[in-house]
Amino acid sequence: MVDGLNAAMPADSSLAEASPEPVLGHQHRVDDEALREAVWARVQQARNVKRPHTLELVRLMASEVIELHGDRLFGDDPALVGGFCRFRQHRAVFVGQQKGSEVEENVARNFGMPHAEGYRKAMRLFRLAERLGLPVVTFVDTPGAYPGAASEERGVAESIARSIGVMSGLRTPIVCVITGEGGSGGALAIAVGDVIIALENAIYSVISPEGCASILWRSPEAAQQAAVAMRLTAGEQQAMGVIDLVIAEPAEGAHDAPEETARRLGATIVAQLDALMPRALDDLLDDRYDRFRRMGAFADSGTSVTPRQERQSLGDRLRLLLGSGRGMLGAEPGPLRPAAADDQDEPPLREDV
Numbered sequence: 415m416v417d418g419l420n421a422a423m424p425a426d427s428s429l430a431e432a433s434p435e436p437v438l439g440h441q442h443r444v445d446d447e448a449l450r451e452a453v454w455a456r457v458q459q460a461r462n463v464k465r466p467h468t469l470e471l472v473r474l475m476a477s478e479v480i481e482l483h484g485d486r487l488f489g490d491d492p493a494l495v496g497g498f499c500r501f502r503q504h505r506a507v508f509v510g511q512q513k514g515s516e517v518e519e520n521v522a523r524n525f526g527m528p529h530a531e532g533y534r535k536a537m538r539l540f541r542l543a544e545r546l547g548l549p550v551v552t553f554v555d556t557p558g559a560y561p562g563a564a565s566e567e568r569g570v571a572e573s574i575a576r577s578i579g580v581m582s583g584l585r586t587p588i589v590c591v592i593t594g595e596g597g598s599g600g601a602l603a604i605a606v607g608d609v610i611i612a613l614e615n616a617i618y619s620v621i622s623p624e625g626c627a628s629i630l631w632r633s634p635e636a637a638q639q640a641a642v643a644m645r646l647t648a649g650e651q652q653a654m655g656v657i658d659l660v661i662a663e664p665a666e667g668a669h670d671a672p673e674e675t676a677r678r679l680g681a682t683i684v685a686q687l688d689a690l691m692p693r694a695l696d697d698l699l700d701d702r703y704d705r706f707r708r709m710g711a712f713a714d715s716g717t718s719v720t721p722r723q724e725r726q727s728l729g730d731r732l733r734l735l736l737g738s739g740r741g742m743l744g745a746e747p748g749p750l751r752p753a754a755a756d757d758q759d760e761p762p763l764r765e766d767v
Contacts, residue, residue: 453638453641453642453646454637454638457641459615459667460594461594461595462594463516463520465667465668466668466675467510467511467513467514467555467593467594468555470672471593472499472553474672475680476501476680477500478499478505479497481495483535487534490535491528491529491531491535492512493512493524493526493529494509494512494533494535494604495509496508496510496536496539497539501683501687504691505548506543506687507548508552509536509553509604510552510553510593511527511554511555511556511600511601512555513525513526513555524560526555526557526595527600529560531568533570533573533574533603533604536552536603537577537580540580540581541580541584544584548586549587549690549691550584550587550588550589550607551590551687552589552590554590554601554605555596556601557595557597558597558600574599574600577604578603581607582703586695587687588608588609589608589611590605590609590610591611592605592612592613592617592657594616594617595617596616596617596618597619597621598619608705611660611682612648612661613663614648614649614660615667617648618646618651618656618657623638623641624637627639659686
């Protein structure tokens with residue numbers, strides 16, 4: 415299914431995807447139709463319902479898994495899961511979106527789209543990890559936060575923003591893993607970390623290709639073209655500095671060999687925790703802040719632009735037209751303006767009148 419993209423993007427090491435120069439168009443030329451099909455194959459792989467999800471991956475690569483429930487405010491959101499686990503010698507807190515592998519499970523998990531209480535549960539676990547001095551490992555796999563009326567009524571936008579703020583200042587190491595579809599603010603709410611890892615067929619974008627096509631091309635049928643333009647594949651995101659590491663999947667994808675996928679991913683997570691845990695927390699937070707500040711940075715070309723002369727407002731032009739020739743007593747000649755008239759003192763009353 416991904417042969418087209420593999421042909422366009424030559425293989426590199428066993429743990430990192432090759433630089434996506436053909437997709438970015440820097441050095442190679444690839445047939446447009448083949449490129450669209452190859453990128454769209456990645457999107458379809460990321461959305462494959464048989465891909466291992468958060469709980470499956472955590473149970474395959476970690477031990478002592480204990481799931482916690484509830485946000486202590488409203489309820490428990492099954493679309494977002496979390497709890498304690500151990501990655502070899504590292505005790506940690508895990509948080510991630512949870513999709514289903516069957517229709518009934520997907521409905522029960524709301525297709526991996528959390529409500530406001532899901533993100534508030536995540537924040538409760540983040541703060542718990544900070545108090546206990548445990549690192550945090552998050553797993554991103556969602557089309558986005560649930561956009562329904564119930565979610566809006568319970569403040570999903572506020573909960574996402576607050577979750578981003580909590581993670582930005584969390585005084586403990588954070589490793590984020592994009593395992594499938596990382597969509598919009600629903601993904602970013604649990605993806606503010608010190609290291610961002612992605613599986614080879616994962617995607618990460620500000621909006622879905624269909625949504626982008628509907629806005630920019632006025633047709634959802636342009637989704638494949640939008641997917642290419644958005645540069646949402648893991649390799650492209652790594653080239654732009656959004657993702658740090660890309661983990662190669664088995665030949666047919668993560669769904670074909672979840673145990674092998676978990677083995678590769680688990681080894682990388684442990685290596686990152688080994689590197690992050692000894693670091694001073696102040697340095698960790700400074701680097702985390704700088705990391706996201708650098709995204710979207712731009713350089714001023716230095717060219718000067720002549721400012722455009724501001725046009726008179728309609729009110730000014732009407733006052734100029736109607737007040738022309740009507741000078742004010744004791745004032746400089748000129749048009750009568752309401753502001754100028756208001757500033758004049760009233761003339762004194764004559765006593766003999």
